[in-house]
Amino acid sequence: MTNLQKRSLLQTVALTAVAVAALVGCGKKEEVAPAAAPGAEAPAKSEPLKIAFMYVSPVGDGGWTYQHELGRRAIQEKFGDRIETSFVESVPESADSERVMRDMAGQGSKLVFATSFGYQEFVQKAAADLKDVKFEHATGYKTAGNVATYDTKTFEGAYLAGIVAGGMTKTKTIGVVASVPIPEVVRNINSFVLGAQSVDPAIKAKVVWVNEWFSPPKESEAATSLINGGVDVMYQNTNSPAVLKTAQERGVRAFGKDGDMSAFAPQAHLGSAVIDWTPYYTKVTQDTLDGKWEGGSFWWGVKEGAMDLVKIADDVPQEVKDRVAKAKAGMKDESFHVWTGPIQDNAGKEVLPAGKVGDNAFLTGIDFYVHGVEGKVPGAK
Ligand code: GUN
Secondary structure (H helix, E strand, O other): OOHHHHHHHHHHHHHHHHHHHHHHOOOOOOOOOOOOOOOOOOOOOOOOEEEEEEOOOOOOOOOHHHHHHHHHHHHHHHHHHHEEEEEEOOOOOOHHHHHHHHHHHHOOOOEEEEOOHHHHHHHHHHHHHOOOOEEEEEOOOOOEOOEEEEEEOHHHHHHHHHHHHHHHOOOOEEEEEEOOOOHHHHHHHHHHHHHHHOOOOOOEEEEEEOOOOOOHHHHHHHHHHHHHOOOOEEEEOOOOOHHHHHHHHHOOEEEEEEOOOHHHOOOOEEEEEEEOOHHHHHHHHHHHHOOOOOOOEEEEOOOOOOEEEEOOOOOOOHHHHHHHHHHHHHHHHOOOOOOEOOEEEOOOOEEEOOOOEOOHHHHOOOOOOEOOEOOOOOOOO
8 A cells, every 4th residue: 555545545534534523523422541550450341331312402402312312311311331322413314314223333332222213214225234233213103023113102102291281271172283283193193182072072173284203393383283273282193392382372282292202392282291201211221221222112101201291281171181090090090091092083984882991003094083183184085
C-alpha cells in the first residue's frame, strides 16, 4: 500500500468513526478502563452488553418516545456496568432506519430496539444480514430467528380514558386525533369510543387523521378542527402533547397518551394513558445477559403492569372513577375484555356477536369504525 493509499484509508476510518459516533453516540455511556499497575495483570472484566434504541420522534416528545427512553434509563440504572445503552432519536421510518441499525451493529450493539411500527421492513432487512444481533421491533408483526416483536395493549388505556370521556362530555361528541392508519390506531380509536359508550351509548365520535406519528402543528390543527366541529373531549394517537395544549387554549378537555402529560396542560388534562416499557426491557435484557433470548411476540397490558390510566382529574365524578377502577380490575383478573360482543360497526353490521370476545386475530385486523364514529377508516372498502 502506498503512503497516499494508507493516508486515505486512515482518513476514511476516522471520518466514519466521527460520523457514526455523531449518529449513534447520543446518550452513550463511556467506559474508561482503569490503568493497570506496571507488571500486574489487568483483572479480567467482561465487556458490557451493548444495547441500542432507535426512536422515531425526539427523545423529549413527552409521549411515545419519551416512555421508551424512560425504559432505557431504567435498565441502564438496574443493570449498571453490565450493559451500555445508547439511542438515536428522530429516525424516519425509511431506509435511513436500516442504515442506523447497521451502524448500531457496527458499533458493537448486540441488542437493538426499533421502537416504531414503520421500521418493520428495515428491521427484517438488517436482521437478515446481522445474524449475531438480536432485534426487538415494537408493534410489528414480523418475527425471525433474531427478530422478536413486542407491544403494549394501548387499547386498554384508550378504553379507560373513554370511560372518563363518557362521564365528562357535555356535547356528547368526543374526538380523536389519529396518526398513521394501521389496525393498532383504529383499534385505539374504537376502544376509546367503546369506553365512552359504556357510560352513555348515545355518544358520537369524530376522527381527524394527520398521517404522522409526530407533528405538533398538524396535531394542533386537527384538534382545532375537532373542537370547531363540536367535540369537547379529545384523545390522540400521536406522540406529542399538542392536542392537550390546544384543548387547554380552547377551554375543552383531553388526555395524555403514552406518557404522563398532565404538566403540559393541567386545566385540560383528564388523565394520561401511560405505557411502562420497563418490565419488558428488563426481561429482554436479563434474558440476553443470561444467553436465554428466545424471541417471539409479546403483548403486555394492564394485567402485566405495562399500561395504566393515571392522574384522573379531580373534577371527574367519583361514580366515573369507580367505573374506571372496575374495568381496570377486570382487565387485571381477565374477567373483563374490552372487545366483547355485541359490537356493531358504524354501518350497523355486527362485527362481534353477543358474549364473544375478540381474539388476537380479530384485534390485529380491525379495519372498521364502531357504531357512533363518523366517516370511514382511510383505505377501507
Ligand atoms: N411510533 C410512534 N408512535 C407510535 C405508536 O403509537 N404506535 C406505533 N405502532 N408506532 C409508533
